[in-house]
Amino acid sequence: MLVVPLLMAVVASNGPTLNAEERVPIAVVVNTPTGKAARISRSEIIRIVDGLLKRHTDFFAQPVDEQVIDDCTGSLTCVALTTRRDYERETSADPRGERMPYDVYQQRLEERGLVVPRMLLMVSNVAGAERGDRISVLLLDLDRALRLYHDAERKPGFEDEVEIRISEEAVIASSRPALVLDEPEANVVLTRAFERGFEAPLGERGHWSPLGTIDVVSSVGCVAVELDGRAIGQFDGTTGTVRGVRPGRRRLTFRRAGYEVAEREVDVAARTPVRVEVTLLPKASSDAGLANRAVLWGGAAVAAVGAAIVVYGLTRTDSGVTSHCFAGSPDCASRSDFVSFGFDADADGVARDVNPGGVLVVPLGYSLAATGATWSLGALTFERDAELPWISIALGAVVGALSYGLSAAL
Numbered sequence: 001m002l003v004v005p006l007l008m009a010v011v012a013s014n015g016p017t018l019n020a021e022e023r024v025p026i027a028v029v030v031n032t033p034t035g036k037a038a039r040i041s042r043s044e045i046i047r048i049v050d051g052l053l054k055r056h057t058d059f060f061a062q063p064v065d066e067q068v069i070d071d072c073t074g075s076l077t078c079v080a081l082t083t084r085r086d087y088e089r090e091t092s093a094d095p096r097g098e099r100m101p102y103d104v105y106q107q108r109l110e111e112r113g114l115v116v117p118r119m120l121l122m123v124s125n126v127a128g129a130e131r132g133d134r135i136s137v138l139l140l141d142l143d144r145a146l147r148l149y150h151d152a153e154r155k156p157g158f159e160d161e162v163e164i165r166i167s168e169e170a171v172i173a174s175s176r177p178a179l180v181l182d183e184p185e186a187n188v189v190l191t192r193a194f195e196r197g198f199e200a201p202l203g204e205r206g207h208w209s210p211l212g213t214i215d216v217v218s219s220v221g222c223v224a225v226e227l228d229g230r231a232i233g234q235f236d237g238t239t240g241t242v243r244g245v246r247p248g249r250r251r252l253t254f255r256r257a258g259y260e261v262a263e264r265e266v267d268v269a270a271r272t273p274v275r276v277e278v279t280l281l282p283k284a285s286s287d288a289g290l291a292n293r294a295v296l297w298g299g300a301a302v303a304a305v306g307a308a309i310v311v312y313g314l315t316r317t318d319s320g321v322t323s324h325c326f327a328g329s330p331d332c333a334s335r336s337d338f339v340s341f342g343f344d345a346d347a348d349g350v351a352r353d354v355n356p357g358g359v360l361v362v363p364l365g366y367s368l369a370a371t372g373a374t375w376s377l378g379a380l381t382f383e384r385d386a387e388l389p390w391i392s393i394a395l396g397a398v399v400g401a402l403s404y405g406l407s408a409a410l
Contacts, residue, residue, distance in 0.1 A: 018225060018233040020244045022211065026059035027083045027117040027142070031069040036127035040135075040186045042066070045123055048187050052194045057207050058246070062117055069122075076166045077159065079120065080145040086116050087146050102150045106143075118143050119207075123190075126177065134177040135186060137193045139201065145170035172201040212268040214242040218254065219279040226253040241273075254278050292379050295392055299375025306368030313338075313361030338362055338407065363407035371400030 028049055030042045050061040064083055072078030081087060091105050100108075109116065120142050126134040145166045152162045175193040180186045202208040216225070217239050224234045225242065228251050232242065242252075245268050254262045259280040266276050338360040378392025 016235065016237065016240045018235070018240060018242045020227050020232050020242055020246075021060075022244055022246045023054075023058050023060045025062040025115065025117040026053065026057075027064050027120040028061045028123070029064040029066055029068060029079075029083075029120070030123045030125060031066050032125050032127055033069075034127050038125045038127040038133045039181060040125065040133060040183055042125075044183050045125060045135075045186065045190070048183075048190050049121065049123065052191060056194060056198070056209060057202060058210050058244075059119070059207065061121075064120075075163060076140060076145060076170070077149055077163050079122075080140065080142050080149070080166070080170075083120055084116060084142055084146060086114060087150075091150070099150070102147050105150075124177070128179075132179045132181040133186075135180055135189050136177040137173075137175050137190065137197075138171060139173040139198060140166075141170045141172050141205075144172075173197045210247065210270045211244050212247055212270050213273045214245055214250075214252070214266060214268065215273050215275045216240050216242065216252070217275070217277045220256060220259065222256060223278075223280065224255045226255070227251070229253070252276060252278075254280060256280055258283055295375050296379040297376075299372040299377075299379065299392075299396065301372065303369045303372030303376065306365045306370070306372060309365030309368065310362055311365075313365055360404075360407065363404045367400040367404040367407075370403050371396040374399050 028046060030045050032038055032042070046061060046063055053059040053061055068079060068082050072082060086109065087105070090108055091100055118141070120140040122138040122140065124134075124136045124138070128134060148165050148170060149162050152158050152165075175197055178189045180189055199208050216235065218235065219238065221237045222234065225232055225240075227242065227245065247268050247270050250266055250268050252264045252266060254264075259282055262278050262280050264276050264278055266274055268274055340356060340358040340360050374396035375392050378395060
């Protein structure tokens with residue numbers, strides 16, 4: 001029977017490194033066939049195996065009670081069925097009483113979100129006397145073993161045929177027994193078995209060194225990080241690394257109290273670090289937000305008034321300027337003064353000026369339009385967190401004054 005699996009829920013943690021731990025379970029059973037006490041304990045072997053799995057693969061160890069091996073008397077078919085209790089439970093759920101296709105069973109697991117071990121790692125530790133223990137490992141593809149059993153024709157003696165096929169087709173790696181006297185030697189033997197025997201078959205199945213890392217540079221420290229909506233911890237400083245990330249297009253979310261939430265998407269590749277830079281902007285206070293909105297909409301209103309004044313100025317003619325100017329003036333025919341608010345086409349040009357001095361209509365209009373537009377754009381883009389967006393206000397006033405002054409001087 002399966003024992004409680006190793007804890008894989010990611011607990012929020014702080015520091016320069018966060019572990020996404022996007023790993024999948026692999027069933028691990030340690031068998032001592034002779035029943036004698038071995039030099040290296042079962043817990044030590046599981047600890048070594050778990051470290052090797054985390055170093056080289058995307059697996060985490062899910063221990064299986066060694067009683068499974070004794071109950072199955074060495075049958076790999078029995079071991080696969082006992083380890084994967086979900087198989088009989090799911091495939092027997094067909095209301096018609098028929099055995100569903102194996103692919104339908106796999107699809108059902110995915111639809112229900114059931115995470116089950118797809119591989120089984122068997123470590124045999126035969127206790128010896130003075131010569132030491134004999135350790136060997138075997139890697140079994142549980143999905144392949146269950147498929148062979150599932151698809152086999154139910155005829156007399158089919159179990160023996162399935163057992164042979166599983167040993168030939170579902171055992172994807174194994175090692176010869178090696179003598180060990182203590183835990184360091186067991187570590188060496190198991191490491192050699194992993195690095196020499198498991199890399200090729202697990203690499204073909206996408207489980208050997210498949211995870212990537214994300215190096216993060218933030219504008220502020222103490223930032224909580226989420227990966228695709230799942231909280232994975234918090235960085236104390238402004239730099240850190242997220243490890244154990246599956247390849248693909250991933251979404252990072254950064255949060256800190258008093259700051260706007262920031263998101264970044266990044267393409268993660270296996271064994272290749274990728275860098276992400278993020279800037280978190282302080283949230284606008286209520287007073288700042290009110291002032292910002294006032295400048296935004298006030299600027300829009302000023303721009304609208306300015307546009308209306310421009311339209312008003314353009315609808316008036318300055319023909320009276322040239323028709324009533326003094327005859328013989330050298331620039332009489334070419335004058336094109338801006339119309340002022342005192343413009344009067346009916347004036348005679350002698351007793352009363354047609355276009356007396358005063359505020360110029362069109363320059364005033366587009367100066368106001370430029371001022372309002374500057375206020376609104378500045379409030380939208382640059383000063384969301386300012387108590388008073390004074391930069392936008394000052395810049396708009398300068399733009400408007402320069403526009404009117406230059407026009408009046410021409």
